Amino acid sequence: MEYPQFYLGIETSGHSGSIAFYGPQQQIVQVNLQQQGRKHAQTLVAEVKKLLDQLNLSPGQISGIGVSRGPGSFTGLRIGTTFAKTFGYVTGCPVLGIDTFEAIALNCPPEIQETYVISNAQRGDLFVGKYLKISDNQWQQTSEVGLCEMTDFCRSLAPGSTITGPGIELLETSLLNTVRLLESEQRLPVAAKISEITARILQNNLPEQHESLNEVWSLTPFYLRKSAAEEKWDAQRQNQTD
Numbered sequence: 001m002e003y004p005q006f007y008l009g010i011e012t013s014g015h016s017g018s019i020a021f022y023g024p025q026q027q028i029v030q031v032n033l034q035q036q037g038r039k040h041a042q043t044l045v046a047e048v049k050k051l052l053d054q055l056n057l058s059p060g061q062i063s064g065i066g067v068s069r070g071p072g073s074f075t076g077l078r079i080g081t082t083f084a085k086t087f088g089y090v091t092g093c094p095v096l097g098i099d100t101f102e103a104i105a106l107n108c109p110p111e112i113q114e115t116y117v118i119s120n121a122q123r124g125d126l127f128v129g130k131y132l133k134i135s136d137n138q139w140q141q142t143s144e145v146g147l148c149e150m151t152d153f154c155r156s157l158a159p160g161s162t163i164t165g166p167g168i169e170l171l172e173t174s175l176l177n178t179v180r181l182l183e184s185e186q187r188l189p190v191a192a193k194i195s196e197i198t199a200r201i202l203q204n205n206l207p208e209q210h211e212s213l214n215e216v217w218s219l220t221p222f223y224l225r226k227s228a229a230e231e232k233w234d235a236q237r238q239n240q241t242d
Contacts, residue, residue, distance in 0.1 A: 004023065004024045005023075005024070005063040005199075005203075006021050006022070006023050006055075006057060006061060006062050006063060007021065007022040007023075007062070007063055007064045007065070007066065007195050007198045007199040007202065008020070008021055008048070008062050008064070008065040008066070008087070008195060008198075009021075009022065009065075009066050009067075009098075009191040009192065009193070009194030009195025009196070009197075009198055010044070010065065010066070010067040010068065010080045010083060010084055010191060010194065011067075011068045011080070011100075011103070011189050011190055011191040011194050012033070012044070012067075012068065012072075012073070012076040012077065012079050012080035013068040013070055013071070013072025013073055013076055013077055013080070013100045013189055014072055014073060014076065014119075014166060014188065014189065015073070016032060016033070016188070017032070017033035017044070017076065017080075017191075018030055018031065018032045018033060018190050018191035018192075019031060019033065019044070019047055019048055019051060019191045020190070020191035020192040020194065020195040021051065021055060021057075021195060022192075022195035022196055022198065022199045023055075026196075028192045028195060028196065029051065029055065030190065030191055030192040030195075031047060031051055033047055034047065044079065044080070044083050045083065048083075048087075059087065059090070059091045060091055060092075062087075062091060062093050063093060063202065064093050064094045064095075064096065064198050064199070064202045064210070065084050065087055065088055065093055065094075065095050065096070065198070066084075066095075066096045066097075066098045066194045066195060066197060066198025066201075067080045067081055067083070067084035067095070067096070067097060067098065067194065067219075068080060068098055068100045068103060068189055068191075068194050069081065069097035069098060069099065069100065069219065069220075069221055069222045070100050070221045070222035070223060071100060071101070071119055071121070071127040071145060071222055071223070071224060072100055072119065072189075072221075074221075074223070077221035077222075077223075078221060081097070081219055081220065081221050084219070085215075085216050085217075085219055088214070088216040089216055094202065094210045094211070094213055094214040094215075094216070095214055095215050095216040095219060096198050096201060096202070096213060096214075096215060097215050097219045097220075097222070098194050098197050098198060099141065099197075099222075100119075100189050100222075101117040101119075101127075101129045101131065101141070101145060101165070101189075102131065102139050102141070102197065103189040103190070103193040103194050103197060104117050104164055104165050104187065104188065104189050104193075105117055105131040105133075105139040105164065106137070106139060106193045106196065106197070107164065107182070107185075107186040107187070107188075107190075107193065108133070108139075108162070108164060108182065108186065109182075109186070110136075112133065112162050112182075113132070113133045114130070114131065114132050114133065114142075114162065115130070115131055115162040115163065115164050115182075116128060116129070116130050116131075116157075116161060116162065116163045116164070116165075117129045117130075117131060117163075117164055117165040118153070118163060118164075118165040118166075118167030118168065119165050119166050119167045120166065120167050120170055121147055121224070124149060124150060125147050125148065125149055125150065126147070126148050126149075126150055126153055126167045126170070127145055127146070127147065127167070127224060128145065128146060128147075128148045128153055129141060129143065129144070129145035129146075130142045130143040137196065137197075137200055138197075138200065145222075145224065146224065147224055150170060150171065154171065154172075154175060154176065157176070157178075157179050159178040159179070160178065160179065160180070161179045161180070162179065162180045162182065163176075163179055163180070163181050163182070164181075164182040164186055164187050165187050166187050166188055168181055168182075168187055201213065
């Protein structure tokens with residue numbers, strides 16, 4: 001007898017967080033976290049338990065958990081990663097770190113085949129990745145996510161390029177008349193897409209392969225630079241040794 005499979009998605013990479021369950025027949029139930037930003041930790045466990053109860057599910061019925069791994073908020077990514085690894089350790093379900101930018105790319109309208117995804121890297125920089133649509137539910141990274149100064153990024157854009165991601169709000173959009181900027185509701189990562197990607201990866205692999213995909217011990221957030229506080233601390237230590 002086959003049992004229904006449910007996949008939990010966790011998104012805490014930005015100011016607003018969410019959780020979602022992907023169930024049979026591609027049904028997705030998503031709720032937004034009540035607390036925002038650094039306060040995700042105060043509500044994440046309670047919100048997951050509440051949603052499990054609403055769906056009449058036990059933690060042991062979850063077939064896999066996916067968590068947004070970044071780029072994003074240092075604190076938010078740590079909170080989501082810690083929760084996912086703890087949940088996976090306790091229940092035994094596989095834990096997957098999901099590319100936050102691919103989850104954003106999944107929000108693109110059907111006609112979009114390629115897009116830049118950008119977010120705020122602080123200090124006048126952007127995190128930038130480029131993605132290509134390879135199926136209706138999968139996007140592939142075509143260039144590594146990296147740091148780029150905002151002005152340099154805008155100058156590098158070819159006419160007709162598509163841009164999405166929360167970093168759009170930092171750009172002087174009046175200077176980008178030759179490119180397509182996706183709408184605000186399409187720019188943010190959401191747990192529904194995290195759970196969808198998690199389900200796709202695990203369902204496309206045999207159960208005996210899931211252990212090799214399981215990141216319960218190895219998963220770490222995707223950071224491209226240290227936080228401002230860490231950089232300040234390093235600078236102070238360097239000055240003390242000079």
